Amino acid sequence: MLKWIIGFLLVGGQFTASAHKFYVSISQINYNEKGKTLEIALKLFTDDLEYCASNELNKAIKITKEHLFDKEVNNYLTNHFEISVNGESRKIKYLGKEIEVDVTWCYLEITDVENINTISISNTLFISDLPEQKNLMQLSIDSFEESTILRKNNPSITYQLK
Amino acid sequence: MNFSTYFLLGIEHITDLNGYDHMLFIAALMASFYWSDIKSILLQVTAFTIGHSITLALVSLGIIPLKADLVEFLIPVTIFITAIYHLRSSHQNEQFKKINFTLAGLFGLVHGMGFSNFFQSLLGKETSLLKPLFAFNLGVEMGQILFIITLFILQYVLLTFFKFKFIWWKTALSSLAASLSLFMIYTHFI
Numbered sequence: 001m002l003k004w005i006i007g008f009l010l011v012g013g014q015f016t017a018s019a020h021k022f023y024v025s026i027s028q029i030n031y032n033e034k035g036k037t038l039e040i041a042l043k044l045f046t047d048d049l050e051y052c053a054s055n056e057l058n059k060a061i062k063i064t065k066e067h068l069f070d071k072e073v074n075n076y077l078t079n080h081f082e083i084s085v086n087g088e089s090r091k092i093k094y095l096g097k098e099i100e101v102d103v104t105w106c107y108l109e110i111t112d113v114e115n116i117n118t119i120s121i122s123n124t125l126f127i128s129d130l131p132e133q134k135n136l137m138q139l140s141i142d143s144f145e146e147s148t149i150l151r152k153n154n155p156s157i158t159y160q161l162k
Numbered sequence: 163m164n165f166s167t168y169f170l171l172g173i174e175h176i177t178d179l180n181g182y183d184h185m186l187f188i189a190a191l192m193a194s195f196y197w198s199d200i201k202s203i204l205l206q207v208t209a210f211t212i213g214h215s216i217t218l219a220l221v222s223l224g225i226i227p228l229k230a231d232l233v234e235f236l237i238p239v240t241i242f243i244t245a246i247y248h249l250r251s252s253h254q255n256e257q258f259k260k261i262n263f264t265l266a267g268l269f270g271l272v273h274g275m276g277f278s279n280f281f282q283s284l285l286g287k288e289t290s291l292l293k294p295l296f297a298f299n300l301g302v303e304m305g306q307i308l309f310i311i312t313l314f315i316l317q318y319v320l321l322t323f324f325k326f327k328f329i330w331w332k333t334a335l336s337s338l339a340a341s342l343s344l345f346m347i348y349t350h351f352i
Contacts, residue, residue, distance in 0.1 A: 022175070024171075043283075132180060136167070149170065
């Protein structure tokens with residue numbers, strides 16, 4: 001019996017036991033009908049954002065204050081978050097960010113958006129550095145509400161509204 | 163919000179191979195039970211479910227505060243105590259089951275706080291969180307049921323086809339849980 005116990009302990013030792021770390025983000029996309037604007041809020045773990053943006057931009061990024069590294073964060077988000085409306089790729093404007101304990105909220109918008117028939121979202125945030133990453137999408141356009149989990153092997157989604 | 167999204171996230175959270183702390187606790191809790199003792203298994207699972215559902219709801223609704231760091235430390239402690247309890251108990255009489263039931267419920271409270279730590283990271287600026295909470299909680303229950311079924315199928319196969327003695331299974335599973343949880347406690351402090 002001892003042989004078995006030692007065997008199991010050895011196998012157990014091979015695991016890298018650690019706290020249950022999880023890799024998720026949320027992207028909330030809401031349509032503001034009055035302003036004809038798609039309002040986007042990204043909730044990202046600050047440590048993941050710093051790690052991935054630093055890797056990609058070859059620069060140490062530490063988001064300790066809300067006004068710091070806006071240019072870099074904007075760069076990183078532009079590279080990894082894309083939206084097409086009715087088949088046309090749209091320019092996303094970066095508005096700023098907010099720090100909340102261990103997460104950073106990033107706010108983006110697309111202006112002059114009308115008559116949305118289809119909307120495609122490509123979200124490759126963090127997935128090249130953190131293969132476990134799940135990016136949760138929450139879309140709310142008029143009465144159309146949908147949520148989807150995007151990951152490394154399927155990082156984009158197209159919603160058909162009409 | 164879609165029910166299936168949060169349901170799936172619940173299943174994936176508890177069955178996550180990279181974060182197997184909750185599965186390890188369930189395995190430790192079940193180490194002394196035979197697959198055929200379904201009534202006892204169900205009772206233990208129910209206690210764990212009640213425990214973790216209470217704190218998952220209370221923390222997520224903001225009724226009790228969350229100390230994430232403390233919870234991440236306490237989770238491996240619950241695994242370790244449970245594993246040692248099973249290692250030291252030679253037979254599973256009614257008293258053993260009662261104490262185990264209490265451990266499942268009490269320690270369930272700690273694991274529920276761990277679930278809510280994850281659940282809160284999935285919340286946007288939503289008006290209602292009851293629906294996602296309900297879907298996520300059901301997903302967690304489904305995930306734990308899937309894990310328990312897998313665990314006892316493994317036990318059945320080892321005992322029946324590989325002629326493992328039950329005491330080997332019990333001791334190996336408890337030792338594995340005890341050693342891994344000790345290692346988790348250790349890594350928490352470095």
